[in-house]
Amino acid sequence: MRIVLDTNVLLVSLLKTSKYRPIFDSLLTKKFELIISHDIFQEYIEIIGNKTTPEIAKNVGELLLNLENVEKIEVFYKWLLIEKDFDDNKFVDCAIAGNVRFVVSNDKHFNILKSIEFPSVEVISADKFLDELQGK
Numbered sequence: 001m002r003i004v005l006d007t008n009v010l011l012v013s014l015l016k017t018s019k020y021r022p023i024f025d026s027l028l029t030k031k032f033e034l035i036i037s038h039d040i041f042q043e044y045i046e047i048i049g050n051k052t053t054p055e056i057a058k059n060v061g062e063l064l065l066n067l068e069n070v071e072k073i074e075v076f077y078k079w080l081l082i083e084k085d086f087d088d089n090k091f092v093d094c095a096i097a098g099n100v101r102f103v104v105s106n107d108k109h110f111n112i113l114k115s116i117e118f119p120s121v122e123v124i125s126a127d128k129f130l131d132e133l134q135g136k
Contacts, residue, residue: 001132002033002071004040004095006088006105007047009126014048014060020126023104026133030069035098037075039090041065073098079119085109095121104129 005013005023013023027034036044041061049057064070075093082088088109095103102122103110110123124132 002035002098002100004035004091004098004100004103006091006103006107007043008106009104010044011047011051012126020130022130022133023126027067027069031133032069034070035094035100036064036070036072037090037094038072040094041072043090071098082109082112092121
């Protein structure tokens with residue numbers, strides 16, 4: 001299964017004590033493919049560095065770039081489907097370009113995608129993704 005992870009979900013899945021840790025562990029054990037773009041990767045590093053330390057951000061970045069199930073793609077077209085937070089469009093554009101199953105996010109700005117027929121982008125919450133990973 002190919003997915004795009006919003007930064008908020010990646011961040012909360014890094015903590016060993018987080019209920020979302022199984023998402024990061026499933027990435028490490030190759031239970032899904034993570035599709036990222038240059039812009040998403042840069043945001044991951046910036047936000048993780050701000051919330052933890054630059055060293056942790058660097059280590060997570062290197063790990064992501066070295067995992068076989070992380071694919072970095074080029075996004076050639078910007079759909080601009082989310083108007084309330086243009087920064088979130090990088091995840092949608094990556095999802096469309098990477099032909100993913102869904103975007104995993106807890107951000108309410110993504111709810112607008114439910115009303116857009118084309119291009120169709122499914123968004124699920126981190127809790128629903130956990131259920132998916134656990135076969136529920």
